[in-house]
Amino acid sequence: MTSQQQQTYYDLLGVYPSASEIEIRRAYRDLSKKYHPDTTTLNTATATAKFQALNEAYATVSHPDRRSAYDLKIGYSRLFVVQAPPRFDRPPVGIPSPLEHRQNRYRSYVGPTERPLSGGEIFALFMLISTFLGCLLLAIFIGVARGEIS
Template sequence: MNSKQQTYYALLGVHPSASPIEIRRAYRELSKKYHPDTTVLNTATATVKFQALNEAYATISHPDRRSAYDRQIGYSRLYVVQIPQNFQPLKSRPDRYRSSAYLDPTDRPLSGGEIFALFMLAATFIGCFTLAIAIGIARGEL
């Protein structure tokens, strides 16, 4: 494939990150459109377009060939986050906005489940402490 030709992804009308299902759907629609037996285009043009579609689909539908093709065209599936050149960090907010319980996640009311868990924890602690005292009294150690 020379540099004048479009990529297989552009030929099929999908993005390079398209899923196999999206690629298959695009191929099926375009193959119906350009198949020499079902198109209104002249046979020579339809045959050339249909062969190009078949070549693109054969490459992109196979995982190993697709990754080799992606390397060939310079597409990477790795997401690399880079800081933009004109990045301006946010200035810190004034403390007046931090006084609200809804804006500060560390200062919020406890939910019912959290209150119940604290109650169970306290009851367990008191029960264990009471049991230890009762065992000590029964053995005569207290």
């Protein structure tokens, strides 16, 4: 990098401007462990300066509004960015892996689509089934009464 080019917050974090929030968080955690003054082998002044710059970059890039303003400031536009496909060796966020599912198999439900029915939903289901059975029995009774069903 030449001296005329200024290092962006994305460069400090080691991610592309199109990086997701998760990628930014991972990069920040890795770099903060590397440059934290208590855990690094660098001298204290250098480590402190790098760690403060890293914190400033993460504070800006992790907040959606500040990130949008910063992207406009550096001339980056998200309108025509194609995101990289998700990794296929890991399940998406929020979906447990098969190992986690086996470990948590005694939980009442896994996700928002597999929740138990509420009392009102059970009552509505009971009313729906009883109405269907009542209509079916009424049709059979009317058929027998008219002599159409023997």
